[in-house]
Amino acid sequence: MANADKSQHILDALYTTVSARKGADPESSYTAKLFTKGTAKIAQKVGEEGVETVIAALAETPEKVASESADLLYHLTVLWADQGVKPEDVWKILAERQGISGIAEKASRSKD
Numbered sequence: 001m002a003n004a005d006k007s008q009h010i011l012d013a014l015y016t017t018v019s020a021r022k023g024a025d026p027e028s029s030y031t032a033k034l035f036t037k038g039t040a041k042i043a044q045k046v047g048e049e050g051v052e053t054v055i056a057a058l059a060e061t062p063e064k065v066a067s068e069s070a071d072l073l074y075h076l077t078v079l080w081a082d083q084g085v086k087p088e089d090v091w092k093i094l095a096e097r098q099g100i101s102g103i104a105e106k107a108s109r110s111k112d
Ligand SMILES: N=c1c2ncn([C@@H]3O[C@H](COP(=O)(O)OP(=O)(O)OP(=O)(O)O)[C@@H](O)[C@H]3O)c2ncn1[C@@H]1O[C@H](COP(=O)(O)O)[C@@H](O)[C@H]1O
Pocket: 014, 017, 018, 021, 028, 029, 030, 031, 032, 070, 071, 074
């Protein structure tokens, strides 16, 4: 299996685990606790972990960037589950964008 496929598989598996925590005991599951706190708290955690990833990039090590990125992806996965967004919805959008330069895409938007 190619590395990209493995990463996708890990996020799919994480999403399945996270989704199954809806309604679970918040005393024994951090994810369940997040779901009980609601969308605003989950979204706030995504923002915090994003900022921590940025700080790691500007002032810390590549290892710290990787660790903060994992926290960010976990919390993003919880937000997807909260919002009813499935990983395949995101993979589909990324796949559709493959081979389209971001510069060309931006230029086509600015003509609208
Ligand atoms: N990948 C993760 C993961 N990454 C980070 N975290 C938790 O995210 C939290 C983030 O730490 P913070 O200090 O920012 O959070 P906090 O201070 O507790 O929260 P607030 O005070 O901000 O509310 C820590 O408690 C981490 O353990 C994760 N918790 C769970 N998972 C995955 O989710 C699965 C299910 O976990 P549970 O729901 O806990 O069973 C696990 O098996 C893992 O695969």
